[in-house]
Amino acid sequence: MSRHSNNLSFMCALLANNLKAAAALRGAFAMQVVFMILNNVTFFVFWWVLMRRVPDVRGWRLGDIEVLFGIVAAGFGLAVTVAGGVRHLGRLIHDGELDTLLTQPKPVLLHALGLRLQASGFGDLMSGVAFIAWSGQVSWRAAPLAALAIVASALVLLACGIVFQSLAFWLGNVEAVARQLWDLLITFALYPEPLFGGVLRLMLFTLLPAGLVGYVPARLAHRPTIALAVLAVAAAAVYLIAAALVFERGLKRYASGSRFGVHG
Amino acid sequence: MFAAALKYVAFARVAAALARRDRGELFGRMVFFAVILGVFTSLWRAIADAGMPIAADAKQLVWYLATTEWIILSAPMVHMDLQESIRRGDVVCRLGRPASYVGSAFAEALGLLAVRAPLLAATAWICAAAFTGWIPPLASLGWTLPFGFAAAALITGMHLWIGLLAFWLEDVSPVFWIAQKLLFVFGGLMLPIDLYPTAMRTAAALTPFPTMLAGPASLVLPLNGSGSGLGMLTARLLAWGTVTAVAVWWEFRRARATLTINGG
Numbered sequence: 342m343s344r345h346s347n348n349l350s351f352m353c354a355l356l357a358n359n360l361k362a363a364a365a366l367r368g369a370f371a372m373q374v375v376f377m378i379l380n381n382v383t384f385f386v387f388w389w390v391l392m393r394r395v396p397d398v399r400g401w402r403l404g405d406i407e408v409l410f411g412i413v414a415a416g417f418g419l420a421v422t423v424a425g426g427v428r429h430l431g432r433l434i435h436d437g438e439l440d441t442l443l444t445q446p447k448p449v450l451l452h453a454l455g456l457r458l459q460a461s462g463f464g465d466l467m468s469g470v471a472f473i474a475w476s477g478q479v480s481w482r483a484a485p486l487a488a489l490a491i492v493a494s495a496l497v498l499l500a501c502g503i504v505f506q507s508l509a510f511w512l513g514n515v516e517a518v519a520r521q522l523w524d525l526l527i528t529f530a531l532y533p534e535p536l537f538g539g540v541l542r543l544m545l546f547t548l549l550p551a552g553l554v555g556y557v558p559a560r561l562a563h564r565p566t567i568a569l570a571v572l573a574v575a576a577a578a579v580y581l582i583a584a585a586l587v588f589e590r591g592l593k594r595y596a597s598g599s600r601f602g603v604h605g
Numbered sequence: 606m607f608a609a610a611l612k613y614v615a616f617a618r619v620a621a622a623l624a625r626r627d628r629g630e631l632f633g634r635m636v637f638f639a640v641i642l643g644v645f646t647s648l649w650r651a652i653a654d655a656g657m658p659i660a661a662d663a664k665q666l667v668w669y670l671a672t673t674e675w676i677i678l679s680a681p682m683v684h685m686d687l688q689e690s691i692r693r694g695d696v697v698c699r700l701g702r703p704a705s706y707v708g709s710a711f712a713e714a715l716g717l718l719a720v721r722a723p724l725l726a727a728t729a730w731i732c733a734a735a736f737t738g739w740i741p742p743l744a745s746l747g748w749t750l751p752f753g754f755a756a757a758a759l760i761t762g763m764h765l766w767i768g769l770l771a772f773w774l775e776d777v778s779p780v781f782w783i784a785q786k787l788l789f790v791f792g793g794l795m796l797p798i799d800l801y802p803t804a805m806r807t808a809a810a811l812t813p814f815p816t817m818l819a820g821p822a823s824l825v826l827p828l829n830g831s832g833s834g835l836g837m838l839t840a841r842l843l844a845w846g847t848v849t850a851v852a853v854w855w856e857f858r859r860a861r862a863t864l865t866i867n868g869g
Contacts, residue, residue: 369775376779383786387795394800395655398648461779521633525640536647 351447355455356423363460370460377464378471381414385472399535406533407476409559412487413530415469416494416554422462424454424499428523430506431516440597450503450588479562486565490558493573497553500580501526503588510591522549530555550580612704613712620716631721634678635728642729645670645795646736664737665826666797671729672822673794676753679722680760683714687768688777700861707765707857714761722754741825748835752821755842760788760817762849769853772860792818797826813845 363370388410392403421428430453433439442452469491473479479487505519512518529537529551537545546552553576561569624631649663687710690696699706734740767784770777788794791805792814798806809815820838 366775372779373776376782380779380782380786383783383790386790390796390801390805391652393802395652397655399651399654517630518633521637525637528637528641528644532644532648533651536644536651541643 348448348451352423352451352455355452356458359425359455359458363458373460374464374467377461378468381410381465381468381472385410398533401533401535404476404478405559405563407472408478408563409533409555410531411469411472411474411476412490412494412559412562413469413527413555414465414472415491416498416558417527418462418465418467418469419491419495420462420499420502421459422466423458423495425457425459425462426454427499427502427506428459428520429457430454430503431509431514431519434507434509434591434595435514435516437597439592439595443595449592450585454499454503473562483562483565486570487562489570490562490573493561493577494554494558496577497550497580498523498526500577500584501550501554503584507584507588507591510594525549526551526554550576553577553580613708616704616709616712617716617719620713621720624717624720631724634721634725638674638678638725638728639732641674642667642671642732642736664739665741667737668733668739668741668825669797669822670795671733672749672753672825673792673818675722675725675729676757676760676818676821677788677794679718679725679753680757680764681714681717681721682764682781683710683761684764684768684771684777684781686710687765688771691768691771697864707769707853710768711761711765714765715758718754718757718761722757726750726753745824749821749824752824752835752838752842755846756817756821759813759842759846759849762846762853763788763813763817766849766853766856769856769860772863787812788814788817791815793822794818797823813848816841816845 385407388403388406392398392406396402426433433453439449439453442449445452473487502519502523505522506515508515508519526549529545529549534542534545534552534556542552553573557569557573557576561573646663646667649666653663690699696706699709702709730740730746740746763784764781767777767781770780774780791798791809791812793801793809798809798815798819801809816838820841824834
């Protein structure tokens with residue numbers, strides 16, 4: 342128990358450190374946040390224009406899509422804010438830059454994930470929450486469940502990011518492939534579930550779990566039930582544990598880069 | 606004049622050779638492209654079920670999207686390379702060479718475009734034909750190739766302009782995101798501009814974005830491949846190309862004037 346609380350306080354310390362570093366360049370930080378918000382709003386124009394003409398796409402209305410988009414954006418923002426190192430994990434592995442983390446007393450994966458913070462993630466998080474509020478589909482009483490849904494979405498995204506980037510242990514330089522797999526996951530998560538059927542639908546709840554990044558958390562925020570809450574939390578836990586196991590397995594194959602470096 | 610042009614052809618050839626070797630990245634783009642087209646085929650089918658809001662049918666809209674996505678995915682993200690080069694200070698070494706820094710960067714981007722565009726066009730056509738079971742008239746399809754390539758070159762020019770902002774900005778990504786999203790919306794990436802509300806259509810007409818995407822892509826829609834339409838598109842491409850070239854030239858001139866070189 343004390344080991345887990347130690348790890349948690351270590352993660353909080355890394356986050357605080359990253360926040361201080363980001364705040365040191367206030368102008369750049371604010372610009373990234375504001376531009377990401379504008380970016381997300383602009384992206385949504387497509388749905389706004391389309392749904393004015395076709396108000397119902399297989400049972401999905403504009404409000405439903407706003408909740409889905411909000412959950413995925415906020416989940417992504419949370420993931421890259423708290424664990425921004427996930428996007429660079431493959432490069433760290435391939436370039437042998439895990440060496441400096443291996444000699445330290447904290448878990449390597451946790452440390453690697455917390456090495457960076459992506460400032461634009463705050464913009465995603467804020468715009469995601471704004472989309473959910475704007476949709477008018479989530480009541481204030483359901484707000485804690487919406488927060489749970491965002492955390493669950495972020496954890497599944499993070500777990501997938503860890504797995505995709507950990508392929509570098511076996512395949513070498515996978516930076517571009519891992520980034521594209523993550524983009525695919527997010528792309529699928531942003532579109533209504535009924536668009537996909539058959540084998541693809543099965544894949545979206547297993548191999549490329551866009552369903553657990555978008556649809557299930559969105560439904561939890563929208564029409565909360567205990568079963569959905571349990572499903573979202575259990576899925577997040579299972580994927581996160583699986584990701585940690587994959588990373589640990591890969592770490593056994595890790596070949597040092599014999600590189601001298603220091604991480605603050 | 607001819608010898609000067611040959612220098613830039615050499616830059617383009619080297620970049621093309623490098624792009625041919627980086628097959629993983631290219632393959633990733635092709636897979637991503639196929640997935641996007643699959644998602645949108647499902648979306649347009651769902652919208653067709655709900656009642657199509659415009660004259661074009663779902664098949665034509667998939668081909669329209671295949672063309673806009675082909676143009677977007679083919680255009681090299683040259684701004685990232687420029688930013689890195691300016692941040693690291695490599696730009697100083699390149700300024701002393703007997704070739705224009707901006708000209709060589711554009712030539713390299715065209716070399717990359719020359720490798721990417723044909724492969725992505727093949728992906729677009731094969732996937733669109735497979736998903737829709739229909740092929741537009743070959744004459745209009747043939748016209749999309751040169752116009753699409755010219756539009757991708759124009760987008761590359763815009764990326765070049767954004768990249769040069771790194772002389773003043775710490776990170777040009779936020780500017781890129783906004784430009785990209787404006788391109789998506791006003792360019793009509795996912796929806797033909799005819800679908801937009803009047804105010805947005807008017808605003809879009811004042812920007813270069815419809816020339817970059819909707820112009821070439823609309824050639825696959827009915828009644829858009831007429832001679833006068835092609836002439837107008839050629840004129841708009843030339844006009845916006847000239848504006849972009851002047852903007853890049855002026856920006857680089859300002860950047861050189863403000864550049865301070867220290868050390869050796």
